[in-house]
Amino acid sequence: MRRVSRPPLPQHCPSPRELDDLELLAVGAMAPTVGFNEPGSPVTIALPDALASEVEAGGAVELVDPEGLPLATLTGGPAGWAVTPLTHAQYGPFRRLYLAPSAVREQYAGRTFVTVADAISDEQVAQLRDVGDVTLLALVGRGTPALSPVGLLRATLRIADLVAADGTAVDVVAVPLATHGDATADAALRAQVVANYAGPDPVLDLAPGGTPAAAVADVVRADRPEPAEQGLVIFFTGLSGSGKSTLAQALMDRLLEHGGRTLTSLDGDVVRRNLSAGLTFSKQDRETNIRRIGWVAAEISRHGGVAVCSPIAPFDETRQQVRQYVADAGGAFFLVHVATPLEECERRDRKGLYAKARRGEIPEFTGISSPYEEPQDADVRVDTTGRTIDDALDDVLVALRDAGYLDLVDHDAPAAGRVSPPAVEVRGAPAPSLETTAPARAASTGGVSILFVCTANICRSPYMELRASTVLGDAAGPIEFASAGTHGFRDRGVDATMADVLSSRGISDERIAAFRSRRLTRELVEAADLVLTAETTHREFVLEEAPGSFRKVFTLGQFADTASRLDPTLVGAELIAHAGHRRADASAAHEISDPFNRGRAAAELCADQIDGLLKVVMPRLAGPGRTTP
Numbered sequence: 001m002r003r004v005s006r007p008p009l010p011q012h013c014p015s016p017r018e019l020d021d022l023e024l025l026a027v028g029a030m031a032p033t034v035g036f037n038e039p040g041s042p043v044t045i046a047l048p049d050a051l052a053s054e055v056e057a058g059g060a061v062e063l064v065d066p067e068g069l070p071l072a073t074l075t076g077g078p079a080g081w082a083v084t085p086l087t088h089a090q091y092g093p094f095r096r097l098y099l100a101p102s103a104v105r106e107q108y109a110g111r112t113f114v115t116v117a118d119a120i121s122d123e124q125v126a127q128l129r130d131v132g133d134v135t136l137l138a139l140v141g142r143g144t145p146a147l148s149p150v151g152l153l154r155a156t157l158r159i160a161d162l163v164a165a166d167g168t169a170v171d172v173v174a175v176p177l178a179t180h181g182d183a184t185a186d187a188a189l190r191a192q193v194v195a196n197y198a199g200p201d202p203v204l205d206l207a208p209g210g211t212p213a214a215a216v217a218d219v220v221r222a223d224r225p226e227p228a229e230q231g232l233v234i235f236f237t238g239l240s241g242s243g244k245s246t247l248a249q250a251l252m253d254r255l256l257e258h259g260g261r262t263l264t265s266l267d268g269d270v271v272r273r274n275l276s277a278g279l280t281f282s283k284q285d286r287e288t289n290i291r292r293i294g295w296v297a298a299e300i301s302r303h304g305g306v307a308v309c310s311p312i313a314p315f316d317e318t319r320q321q322v323r324q325y326v327a328d329a330g331g332a333f334f335l336v337h338v339a340t341p342l343e344e345c346e347r348r349d350r351k352g353l354y355a356k357a358r359r360g361e362i363p364e365f366t367g368i369s370s371p372y373e374e375p376q377d378a379d380v381r382v383d384t385t386g387r388t389i390d391d392a393l394d395d396v397l398v399a400l401r402d403a404g405y406l407d408l409v410d411h412d413a414p415a416a417g418r419v420s421p422p423a424v425e426v427r428g429a430p431a432p433s434l435e436t437t438a439p440a441r442a443a444s445t446g447g448v449s450i451l452f453v454c455t456a457n458i459c460r461s462p463y464m465e466l467r468a469s470t471v472l473g474d475a476a477g478p479i480e481f482a483s484a485g486t487h488g489f490r491d492r493g494v495d496a497t498m499a500d501v502l503s504s505r506g507i508s509d510e511r512i513a514a515f516r517s518r519r520l521t522r523e524l525v526e527a528a529d530l531v532l533t534a535e536t537t538h539r540e541f542v543l544e545e546a547p548g549s550f551r552k553v554f555t556l557g558q559f560a561d562t563a564s565r566l567d568p569t570l571v572g573a574e575l576i577a578h579a580g581h582r583r584a585d586a587s588a589a590h591e592i593s594d595p596f597n598r599g600r601a602a603a604e605l606c607a608d609q610i611d612g613l614l615k616v617v618m619p620r621l622a623g624p625g626r627t628t629p
């Protein structure tokens with residue numbers, strides 16, 4: 001008799017944050033929360049549409065770690081998605097410290113429990129010495145600790161040794177408690193998780209920290225290297241013949257002359273002869289090629305090295321992936337857009353490739369028969385047309401220095417090469433005011449109402465709402481702006497860090513103070529002419545609430561992309577109507593990720609990203625009405 005084998009369950013690898021949540025759910029550390037997506041809980045998981053429907057329809061999905069090891073099955077139910085653990089992660093640094101709450105309660109009964117999310121200071125050490133037997137719960141989940149998870153554990157173990165030296169029992173437990181973008185909900189979750197570990201025993205909060213204790217200074221320093229010691233990926237992108245290899249080579253020479261750093265060159269042509277040998281120039285193979293370069297470069301940065309990459313890298317989404325690889329490896333990513341125009345590259349035609357491409361002898365040639373997506377996130381933009389190599393290189397060196405990474409600027413060089421103002425835009429220099437770029441709004445244009453959406457409506461969407469109205473100044477006229485959150489609490493003010501950023505960008509303190517968060521409702525979606533979300537997941541959420549509204553719901557980046565592809569004379573309501581039928585893909589590059597709890601720099605970056613997109617979108621929404629060409 002033939003055995004009927006059950007088809008394997010569909011698999012899904014959760015995001016790092018979701019994996020942290022899964023680990024806590026699996027050991028009962030979040031009780032009474034026991035599954036994902038329980039009503040009102042910040043502990044959510046986003047599945048691709050097909051898998052989500054599978055779960056909703058009573059099926060199951062297998063959650064796997066990045067290596068493909070099945071961790072748990074996920075099944076649907078009325079009160080959230082239940083998690084059935086299959087196995088626990090077995091390796092990773094300090095795995096032995098990741099204990100289940102039940103084991104902790106048993107092993108450390110009678111102790112005082114103290115949570116730690118940053119390097120402990122000398123004052124806090126003194127406080128710990130007065131407590132008696134203590135168990136330190138190191139909160140190492142995504143977004144929570146001020147150090148890397150390993151750095152926090154290493155530092156906390158050092159402190160445990162220090163305090164334990166005089167006879168007290170001090171132990172460390174790793175708790176992968178992540179943040180979810182809503183301070184209030186996260187505080188409640190934290191209390192819940194800590195209570196599960198502590199059981200009936202007392203929980204003590206340390207006094208706010210100061211400078212890390214001398215005993216952990218080296219751990220902290222290694223964990224947060226000075227920019228001059230941090231791994232660095234310098235990534236040149238641009239058309240063939242734009243000057244990427246030439247500038248990258250000149251930069252390598254400078255770095256070699258300067259000394260002190262380990263260097264690796266990942267030139268486009270060279271990589272294609274070895275690491276990527278055999279790949280074609282199809283979109284898919286180019287993406288593979290760039291991801292390989294990015295992966296290697298990220299590893300180099302992990303070890304504090306400098307990688308200089310110079311492929312064409314025509315797709316924004318792939319460049320963003322590389323940026324993410326590098327960030328995950330703890331490196332810095334510096335993007336140089338070699339923005340020499342096509343005409344000049346074609347005029348140079350150093351390898352005779354453009355002529356061949358024009359004759360149709362090379363298919364899918366970048367700039368001719370295959371697209372090049374201009375980066376909007378370059379740290380420096382250099383057009384090499386009519387300039388010497390040294391002069392063009394100087395722009396890169398100045399930008400690298402100003403960003404705090406490397407000072408290779410030749411201070412003795414004669415100023416001759418620098419008489420003309422460099423054709424360069426440096427990110428971090430004061431952004432051109434949004435207000436000045438908007439065309440005057442014609443009084444005849446009908447007003448539209450725009451709803452911005454993010455998760456908790458305290459960070460990104462309030463920024464969009466408050467900032468959008470200033471983009472056009474008085475010209476905003478009848479455009480109405482509102483915002484809401486898919487999750488999170490009602491009636492909160494703007495997140496403090498984002499409020500500072502808003503204030504520094506000219507939004508009045510009264511307007512910021514007047515803002516109150518609210519939950520997204522179907523009515524809000526229906527009342528809006530256009531709904532712009534921070535991320536794709538928000539767009540999906542809105543569509544679940546109001547499926548009929550799909551033609552007017554975009555991520556902000558997707559709408560900017562769509563608008564710039566449509567006839568520039570289409571504006572206002574007409575633009576929205578056309579965009580609904582001709583939407584661009586929501587590319588990963590356009591996701592505006594959550595800066596919540598990630599500090600000022602992350603909030604500024606997020607604000608820059610939003611400003612860049614609003615600058616594209618708002619003038620088009622306000623536009624002077626359809627002008628006949």
Ligand SMILES: Nc1ncnc2c1ncn2[C@@H]1O[C@H](COP(=O)(O)OS(=O)(=O)O)[C@@H](OP(=O)(O)O)[C@H]1O
Pocket residue numbers: 239240241245268269272281285286287289290310311312313314351353362363364365366370
């Ligand atoms: N179809 C097509 N399109 C673009 N370029 C082509 C193509 N076929 C061959 N070449 C040569 O390959 C070099 C680009 O390779 P890259 O690896 O940098 O390209 S990509 O990033 O994967 O898109 C590029 O080198 P550079 O001139 O140094 O950029 C070209 O010489």
Ligand SMILES: Nc1ncnc2c1ncn2[C@@H]1O[C@H](COP(=O)(O)OP(=O)(O)O)[C@@H](O)[C@H]1O
Pocket residue numbers: 238239240241242243244245246247310348350384385386387388389390392
């Ligand atoms: N200011 C400049 N910077 C870089 N390259 C320049 C400059 N002016 C002229 N060139 C020439 O442009 C060509 C650029 O080729 P290359 O560096 O191989 O480009 P890519 O790697 O982008 O294909 C070279 O022949 C180089 O000498």
